[in-house]
Structures are given as structure tokens and as C-alpha cells.
Amino acid sequence: MLVHVLTPGFTTPNGCAFLFPLEFHRKALAERGVMLRTFRTVTGALGDCDVLIVDSKFHRLRWERESEAVVAEFAELKRRCSRLLYFDTTDSTGGIQVEILPLVDRYCKSQLLRDRKLYLQPMYGARIYADYYHRNFGVADSDPEYSMPVPDAALLGKLTLSWNSGLADHSLFGPARMALYRRVPLAPLLRFPAAIASPSRPRANPVSCRFGANYPRQSVAWQRRRTRILLGHRFRTAKVSRAAYFRELASSKLVVSPFGYGEITLKDFEVFLTGGILIKPDMGHLETWPDLFRAGETMLTHRWDLTDLEAKIDEALGDYPRFRAVAEAGQAAYLQHLGGAAAQLRFIDRFLALISPEPDSMAAR
Numbered sequence: 171m172l173v174h175v176l177t178p179g180f181t182t183p184n185g186c187a188f189l190f191p192l193e194f195h196r197k198a199l200a201e202r203g204v205m206l207r208t209f210r211t212v213t214g215a216l217g218d219c220d221v222l223i224v225d226s227k228f229h230r231l232r233w234e235r236e237s238e239a240v241v242a243e244f245a246e247l248k249r250r251c252s253r254l255l256y257f258d259t260t261d262s263t264g265g266i267q268v269e270i271l272p273l274v275d276r277y278c279k280s281q282l283l284r285d286r287k288l289y290l291q292p293m294y295g296a297r298i299y300a301d302y303y304h305r306n307f308g309v310a311d312s313d314p315e316y317s318m319p320v321p322d323a324a325l326l327g328k329l330t331l332s333w334n335s336g337l338a339d340h341s342l343f344g345p346a347r348m349a350l351y352r353r354v355p356l357a358p359l360l361r362f363p364a365a366i367a368s369p370s371r372p373r374a375n376p377v378s379c380r381f382g383a384n385y386p387r388q389s390v391a392w393q394r395r396r397t398r399i400l401l402g403h404r405f406r407t408a409k410v411s412r413a414a415y416f417r418e419l420a421s422s423k424l425v426v427s428p429f430g431y432g433e434i435t436l437k438d439f440e441v442f443l444t445g446g447i448l449i450k451p452d453m454g455h456l457e458t459w460p461d462l463f464r465a466g467e468t469m470l471t472h473r474w475d476l477t478d479l480e481a482k483i484d485e486a487l488g489d490y491p492r493f494r495a496v497a498e499a500g501q502a503a504y505l506q507h508l509g510g511a512a513a514q515l516r517f518i519d520r521f522l523a524l525i526s527p528e529p530d531s532m533a534a535r
Contacts, residue, residue: 173525174216174251175208177225180352183345183436184259184280185227187335190348191517194360198514202522212243217250221525224274226258226267237269244273253527257332261432263456264297268318271325278332278524281434281458286326292316298455299429300389302474309392332524334458336504337517339363340439342416362508367420369445369497376487378422378446379405380415381437385430393451394428396476401426401483419444423494424470424486426479434458442504447486447497451476459520460507468500 180186189208192199196206209216216222224247229240248254256270258279266289271277283289283298294304296317303309320326339347341363351359379401385391398407405426410418419425425446427437433453441448442462449470453463465471470486470493472479486493507513 171203171221171525172205172207172219173221173223174219175206175223175225176212176216176228177208177210178227179208179210180348182227182259183338184261184335185225186348187338188225188227188257188259188280188332190338190360191333192521193357194362195514195517195521198518199521202518204522204525212247217247219251221253221255222247222251223255223257223525226256226260233267241269241273244270248273253525255525259335261430261434262297263433264293264295264300264317266317266320266329268320268325271320271328274328275527276330276524277328278330280332280334281432281456282329282331284455284457286329287323289320289326289329290323292319295387295389297390297432299393299433299451299474300387303392304389306475307392309389311387311389315387330524331457331459333517333520334434334460334462335436336434336439336442336460336462337362337507340436340443341366342412362513363443364509365445365501365505366416366443367445369447369494369501371420371445373421373423373446375418375422377401377405377424377426377483378418379407379426380409380418381407381426381428381430382409390431393474393476394430397426397428397479400476400479416440416444419446422446423490424449424483426483434463438462439504442500445497445501447493448500449479449482449486460503460516462500462503462507464503466496468496468503470496 180189232240253275255276255278256274263281263283294301294316296315347359381394383391383394383398419440425441425448427435427448427450429451433456438448447470451474452471463469470482472482
């Protein structure tokens, strides 16, 4: 099977995480009969394949001003290829690019709302949590934005889980290696990380609570800013250098990780690698793969209104030896999807199901 991938390359963190496992497992995919070829431009040979995959980052700067031209381009791509798959690597569960949903065979997204019918409704701030803060706390943006609702419930069946941004190198020097790979594509630069620190190591710092909160949209920034207000009198929240940040993660018992532009952030994977207990707002509304965000098992959660955040932190710190099992389970779950033969098999099986023409090939996944 010949699979073409239209992508700008390793240009963004999410774009790196989309391409990383494809490049890392390229040889193993070939052994299973999948030949990958990447394209940086739309050429005549692009559609000469069994499956054409379009990375959402390829058109992301054109949607605002050239939406009609982009839709026309997708219509032409669909005409030229056997199967057309769109991989949406945006941060949140929201923001479906509904204009192309009728044109693609599958719309693959890193995380999806568990209740797909919610995509039939517009969401304030194009995110379910931004909509929540707008409705419940009156948080308003200076330039309000709503997600475009899916116009036909029959189209919801095209929405399919791909893989989230965890399948990349989120170690201390991982981003630098991936940036270098963009300029010098040498295979040794791509490596899945090992655990940086065991959850059982001595941890002198109770809580790490460092994150940025400068988002242009109030509805997106509200959760982070409110978290800083609640916890700023107890813990340091200012950002530090990457090296100092990783040292702190490795010495912290619990790490606070609010939503950002999306529910899943790169910090989550850094916490899994460094062995702290991850605590986030409740994520029961979404589905993602790998399924690393299991409340009370691989992470701790709190309410979106933050009313129980401090109580959850104090509970975990008060009985840390018992709650450390959450950190151990989170790290183990993450590592089993990175290096090794079993992790490779899991990814390849999932990718083969995604590109399969069978309509129910993802039903059990």
C-alpha cells in the first residue's frame, strides 16, 4: 500500500508528534507493506497513491483568508486519489474543520469529544471548556469566536481518533533534537525517551505549579489565571528555564497541569517522564489515544470550577505514599507506548486500521 503524506514537516510541537511515529516506524511499516512518502508541496504525483493523508498544519495559515481556495484544493485532491484522510493535529477537542468533512473519507483527530453530538452545536471560544467558562462565569472575549457546528449528524461517523501528541520526544533535549531533524533529517535524531526519574525517588518539593497564562482569549486563559490566583500564595508559578523546570519536575511530588489551547498539553508527558503525580481538570468528556488520562489511576482530577483543587492537592500530599501509585501507573502507561516491540506493534496496528477502507475497522479501538 502506497501512502502519501502532505505536511509542512517538523514545524510545530503537534506537527512533530504527528510525524514522529511515522518516521520512527517507517521501516517497520514497510515490512507490513506500507510505503510512506512525504510531500511538502502539492504536486502532480501527490494523488498517485492508495491513501493520501493531509496534515492539518499544511493549510493552517490559509484558512482565514483563503478558505474557498482550500476547500477547492481538497475537492481536487479527493478527485485524484483513492482515499483521502485528514489528520487534525490542533490542540483541543473542539474546532472541527467542517468545510472539508464531506470531502474526506476519514477525519482523524488527536482527541475527540466523547459525546460526538456536541459537535452539532457551536461552542464559544471553539472549545468546550471555554464555552463552560463563558456560560457559567460570564467570561467574554474581546473578539468572540464560535466553532462551526457539523451541519449533518451523518458526518459524525467520519470522526476518528488518531494519536495524541505524546508520541514524540518530550525529554529535556527532545525539542532541540526534533528541531534539528527538520533541517538535517537523520534517523538517529528521532528517539523515544526513557523515564527521567522514578516516582519512588526522594522528592523534596511538594508541588510544581509553573505554567504560562498569557493567552489572547480570556475564555481560554481563565482557568490558568484562576489557578494561579488560588495557588500562587502557596507555590511558585512563574516560568523558569527548561533545565530548571525539569529539575523541579523530577523533585516534585505533584504537578498541576491546567488546560491550555487544548486539554492535553506537552507538560502532561513531561510529568509522566519525570515521575510526579499529574493533576488536571476532569477529562472525562474526551477520548484520546494512547489512553493515558484515567482519573484516579494514572492521574488525579479536579472540577472545572476549581472549587476542589486545593483539597485534592492537600489530600494527595497528606497521604503521598498511597497516591504515589498514581504516578507509577501514569509513567508505566506512557512508557509502554514509546520504545520497544510491543509499542511499535500497537502503533502500526492502529495506523493500519486508520488507513483501512473498512468502515468499522476502528470500531474496537
